[in-house]
Amino acid sequence: xxxxxxxxxxxxxxxxxxxxxxxxxxxxxxxxxxxxxxxxxxxxxxxxxxxxxxxxxxxxxxxxxxxxxxxxxxxxxxxxxxxxxxxxxxxxxxxxxxxxxxxxxxxxxxxxxxxxxxxxxxxxxxxxxxxxxxxxxxxxxxxxxxxxxxxxxxxxxxxxxxxxxxxxxxxxxxxxxxxxxxxxxxxxxxxxxxxxxxxxxxxxxxxxxxxxxxxxxxxxxxxxxxxxxxxxxxxxxxxxxxxxxxxxxxxxxxxxxxxxxxxxxxxxxxxxxxxxxxxxxxxxxxxxxxxxxxxxxxxxxxxxxxxxxxxxxxxxxxxxxxxxxxxxxxxxxxxxxxxxxxxxxxxxxxxxxxxxx
Numbered sequence: 001x002x003x004x005x006x007x008x009x010x011x012x013x014x015x016x017x018x019x020x021x022x023x024x025x026x027x028x029x030x031x032x033x034x035x036x037x038x039x040x041x042x043x044x045x046x047x048x049x050x051x052x053x054x055x056x057x058x059x060x061x062x063x064x065x066x067x068x069x070x071x072x073x074x075x076x077x078x079x080x081x082x083x084x085x086x087x088x089x090x091x092x093x094x095x096x097x098x099x100x101x102x103x104x105x106x107x108x109x110x111x112x113x114x115x116x117x118x119x120x121x122x123x124x125x126x127x128x129x130x131x132x133x134x135x136x137x138x139x140x141x142x143x144x145x146x147x148x149x150x151x152x153x154x155x156x157x158x159x160x161x162x163x164x165x166x167x168x169x170x171x172x173x174x175x176x177x178x179x180x181x182x183x184x185x186x187x188x189x190x191x192x193x194x195x196x197x198x199x200x201x202x203x204x205x206x207x208x209x210x211x212x213x214x215x216x217x218x219x220x221x222x223x224x225x226x227x228x229x230x231x232x233x234x235x236x237x238x239x240x241x242x243x244x245x246x247x248x249x250x251x252x253x254x255x256x257x258x259x260x261x262x263x264x265x266x267x268x269x270x271x272x273x274x275x276x277x278x279x280x281x282x283x284x285x286x287x288x289x290x291x292x293x294x295x296x297x298x299x300x301x302x303x304x305x306x307x308x309x310x311x312x313x314x315x316x317x318x319x320x321x322x323x324x325x326x327x328x329x330x331x332x333x334x335x336x337x338x339x340x341x342x343x344x345x346x347x348x349x350x351x352x353x354x355x356x357x
Contacts, residue, residue: 062316065314070308073309085178085179089228090175090178094306095302098302100174104167105159107166111165112159115156129262133162133194133259138201144156144161168193168197173263173267174272177272177273181288181289182286183261183288186260187256187259190256190259191259195250202248203241210240214240271295316331
């Protein structure tokens with residue numbers, strides 16, 4: 001009997017030595033067997049996290065980790081907005097794209113209505129500037145405004161032909177909508193952008209094959225990643241048109257100013273911007289263009305609602321949740337599930353799912 005007791009004590013002491021490593025041993029030096037034995041001693045033979053206390057702590061760590069992912073996405077979104085505002089590229093932001101989609105049809109209808117009035121010879125404010133807009137349309141669109149047989153003006157009932165002009169105007173307005181700029185500077189900028197579109201349209205009519213070739217090369221991933229997409233395309237088109245000696249009568253500064261003024265007037269009617277006169281001194285007054293309070297509020301509310309929709313996705317600390325239904329599964333947090341649950345509730349739900357399986 002004494003021999004049996006001695007052997008039993010010997011085996012117990014060996015197990016304790018394996019389960020509890022010496023202080024000189026570091027965590028990295030532990031063998032896989034020692035780590036498994038330690039884990040079994042910690043959670044019991046009945047299974048991992050049987051008492052649910054340690055399991056709940058791990059779930060809490062996962063929830064905190066997912067919150068950090070959401071905060072990282074918010075920081076990234078706000079950084080993109082700041083860079084777009086500083087670089088006057090707000091038309092590339094999410095709210096800028098939404099504004100363009102929202103107002104492009106309305107702006108095209110307003111332009112088409114005034115073009116029809118001008119075509120009939122009726123009086124109107126800055127109607128002569130609208131004649132330049134017709135150069136932004138291809139020659140095939142002439143049949144919409146003039147009858148080929150009688151050569152009498154027709155009323156155009158397809159306002160979508162002006163969508164390209166509307167898009168260019170809205171992009172230039174939205175690019176600096178969070179700041180303020182002078183009316184003359186913004187008008188000339190818009191007039192110059194519309195003149196470039198007119199030149200490209202003429203180039204398309206005169207050199208269609210060359211136009212298609214260049215347009216294909218400017219699509220998708222052919223543009224350098226670090227380049228400003230608009231500026232890069234503009235430089236390519238200008239170079240190609242000069243190379244092929246395009247014949248085009250450039251608009252003078254006054255014409256571009258009047259046309260830009262007309263486009264700003266349309267945007268004021270839509271409620272996007274407003275102009276204000278500010279006195280610099282007794283003899284000098286400058287007109288500034290800035291966003292309306294309604295648009296500023298819309299931008300703030302839009303950013304608050306959408307800044308958390310694009311988290312910085314990272315690998316999970318815990319195994320993903322099984323999909324209980326199309327709305328609950330995968331990640332643990334509220335962002336990815338239709339209802340908020342505490343770590344304990346998630347732990348209980350997971351254990352119930354395992355029992356049912």
